[in-house]
Amino acid sequence: MAARDGVFGWLYISPLMLVLVPFFVAPILVVLAASFLQSDGFGGLIASPTLQNYVDIFTSGLTLNLYVETIKFTLLTWLFSLIIGFWVAYFLVFHIRSPLLAIGLFLLCTVPFWTSNIIRMISWIPLLGKEGLINMALIKSGVVHEPLEFLLFSSFSVVVAYVHQLTIFMIVPIFNSMGRIDKRVVEAALDAGASRFDIMRLIVLPLSKNGIALGTIFVVSIVMGDFFVIKVMSGGGSASVVGALYEDVGVLQYPSAAASAVVLTIMVTLVVTAILRSVDVRKEITL
Amino acid sequence: MSTAPASKTVAGHAIAPRASGRPWTFYVLLAVFVLYVLALYGPMFCIYILSFQDVRGGLVFPMKGLSLHWFVDLFTQVRTGDVKGSFDRSVKLAVIVTVITVVVSFLAGLAFRRRFRGDGVVFYLMIGSLVAPGLVLSIGIGLLLTFIGVEARWYTSAVGAQLSWTLPFGVLVMFAVMSRFDRAWEEAAYDLGASRWQAMRLVVIPILAPGLVAVALFGFTLSYDEFARTLQTAGSLNTLPLEIWSMTLNVTSPSLYALGTVTTIISFVIIAVCLGTIGRMQKRRASRVPPL
Numbered sequence: 001m002a003a004r005d006g007v008f009g010w011l012y013i014s015p016l017m018l019v020l021v022p023f024f025v026a027p028i029l030v031v032l033a034a035s036f037l038q039s040d041g042f043g044g045l046i047a048s049p050t051l052q053n054y055v056d057i058f059t060s061g062l063t064l065n066l067y068v069e070t071i072k073f074t075l076l077t078w079l080f081s082l083i084i085g086f087w088v089a090y091f092l093v094f095h096i097r098s099p100l101l102a103i104g105l106f107l108l109c110t111v112p113f114w115t116s117n118i119i120r121m122i123s124w125i126p127l128l129g130k131e132g133l134i135n136m137a138l139i140k141s142g143v144v145h146e147p148l149e150f151l152l153f154s155s156f157s158v159v160v161a162y163v164h165q166l167t168i169f170m171i172v173p174i175f176n177s178m179g180r181i182d183k184r185v186v187e188a189a190l191d192a193g194a195s196r197f198d199i200m201r202l203i204v205l206p207l208s209k210n211g212i213a214l215g216t217i218f219v220v221s222i223v224m225g226d227f228f229v230i231k232v233m234s235g236g237g238s239a240s241v242v243g244a245l246y247e248d249v250g251v252l253q254y255p256s257a258a259a260s261a262v263v264l265t266i267m268v269t270l271v272v273t274a275i276l277r278s279v280d281v282r283k284e285i286t287l
Numbered sequence: 288m289s290t291a292p293a294s295k296t297v298a299g300h301a302i303a304p305r306a307s308g309r310p311w312t313f314y315v316l317l318a319v320f321v322l323y324v325l326a327l328y329g330p331m332f333c334i335y336i337l338s339f340q341d342v343r344g345g346l347v348f349p350m351k352g353l354s355l356h357w358f359v360d361l362f363t364q365v366r367t368g369d370v371k372g373s374f375d376r377s378v379k380l381a382v383i384v385t386v387i388t389v390v391v392s393f394l395a396g397l398a399f400r401r402r403f404r405g406d407g408v409v410f411y412l413m414i415g416s417l418v419a420p421g422l423v424l425s426i427g428i429g430l431l432l433t434f435i436g437v438e439a440r441w442y443t444s445a446v447g448a449q450l451s452w453t454l455p456f457g458v459l460v461m462f463a464v465m466s467r468f469d470r471a472w473e474e475a476a477y478d479l480g481a482s483r484w485q486a487m488r489l490v491v492i493p494i495l496a497p498g499l500v501a502v503a504l505f506g507f508t509l510s511y512d513e514f515a516r517t518l519q520t521a522g523s524l525n526t527l528p529l530e531i532w533s534m535t536l537n538v539t540s541p542s543l544y545a546l547g548t549v550t551t552i553i554s555f556v557i558i559a560v561c562l563g564t565i566g567r568m569q570k571r572r573a574s575r576v577p578p579l
Contacts, residue, residue, distance in 0.1 A: 009403030012394040017409065019391065019454055023447040024416040027427025034430055088323055091316040095309075105320075107562070112327055114508040115554040118531050119547035123330035126337055131347045133333070164326065196312075217418060225420030228514060232535055242422050249426055249519070258430075261423040272418050 035258035053259030077162040085170025093178040128152040153235025170215035177211030338544035357545040377527035388506030396461030417455035421515025429519035439522040448520040464498030504561040
């Protein structure tokens with residue numbers, strides 16, 4: 001039985017591998033290989049191994065700045081999406097009494113996930129712009145006399161766009177984890193004299209840890225891999241690692257782009273591995 | 288399910304120990320939730336409204352006139368690019384990707400029900416494919432194609448690139464679906480003399496059907512909006528997100544908003560069809576359960 005299942009297991013999994021090997025494993029290996037080669041300046045590669053591409057990354061203040069900037073945006077986005085996502089999920093699970101209503105409101109939160117990210121991002125322009133709704137309202141109400149410039153095409157609008165797009169990735173797994181918390185445990189804690197703060201600290205937070213971890217993986221990997229939001233929403237004021245990489249590809253500098261891609265991929269992998277080691281994500285999804 | 292009524296009464300009670308009404312935290316969190324939903328939908332509705340301006344319209348409020356000018360402009364003007372063609376390609380591409388995603392995720396979901404040699408490796412490859420920066424994969428595939436001398440095309444290389452993004456989602460959704468599938472149902476079919484194929488067709492697939500629709504929803508919408516992985520793999524003809532990307536850099540008229548409105552309507556139709564289908568399947572299933 002076990003042997004037969006092993007064969008069928010691989011038979012059923014082989015189509016997945018037929019996609020993952022040529023379109024994930026092979027490209028990563030190609031990028032890794034290209035990062036050790038030199039460019040001929042015309043989009044071609046010269047097959048003489050070098051470490052120069054990596055030396056360039058770690059000795060250039062400009063490049064290190066890009067990494068600092070990317071990490072800054074990652075942390076800010078993570079923090080805000082976690083805070084908002086946690087409380088939204090908590091509200092839906094513990095404060096909405098009708099399960100049907102809770103699922104309905106949950107779906108309301110998830111629908112925009114299935115619509116275009118780019119469109120959702122540019123939809124902030126009529127709100128945050130110099131002549132946008134928020135500035136108009138502030139001026140009309142006399143709070144400010146000049147329109148606030150920092151609202152659009154700034155670090156502020158980049159974080160707004162990220163949080164707007166990615167909070168859903170926190171809500172879904174945290175909602176899922178919290179939904180499995182046995183309400184009788186909470187009841188028992190109350191009977192034993194626990195305060196609401198104790199319940200949050202000793203029951204809800206530890207039991208939603210896996211959901212938070214899963215959400216963190218999504219948010220961190222998406223922000224670190226992004227170049228689109230930061231390019232449009234910062235108005236060119238900020239750049240990201242992937243943004244610079246895209247510029248490199250634009251001028252056919254594949255090896256330096258590849259080296260930067262390898263460093264970035266290693267960083268993402270380290271973060272994700274650290275999270276995967278602390279929680280069993282596979283169990284979290286399956287059960 | 289038997290605990291549902293009990294937990295329902297406890298849920299309100301446990302967090303709200305006071306007999307009278309809701310605790311103050313309820314109102315604070317309600318405000319947080321309402322603000323979140325407003326921030327989620329508010330900006331989107333702004334651009335839908337602004338896309339219906341007339342020829343004087345600009346990128347910000349106040350609304351100037353009311354017409355379909357920018358929708359006509361979108362599909363007739365050359366300067367806004369090949370919207371019709373890219374839209375056409377994006378839908379075809381999404382259909383191809385959806386079909387493959389559903390079939391491959393379904394098979395992988397079956398495989399992952401039991402442990403098999405190397406299942407951990409496959410799982411981590413999948414997670415890797417999910418979290419890898421899209422543009423890095425895109426460049427890798429692009430280089431690979433140059434190396435083996437194949438031209439990038441939206442219906443070949445872009446399909447593969449997008450599958451590396453939609454399949455991990457599809458399989459993760461299958462995990463969630465499978466965790467509620469009782470293997471005894473399948474065993475019962477075998478006991479009654481069903482062949483492997485019959486058990487699959489008459490028992491497994493009908494039971495999993497709503498989950499498969501959910502996988503299709505993910506497959507279609509993720510492909511239809513995919514950008515980074517398609518960028519270097521679509522070849523010379525643009526898909527819709529690539530077209531929108533170049534429009535955000537060049538076009539400063541409400542036709543950009545009109546495109547946003549059109550593409551969101553498509554997304555909403557797809558979402559409504561899928562959720563409606565799942566709902567109808569569940570309802571029919573509930574009505575078929577024989578009275579005990």
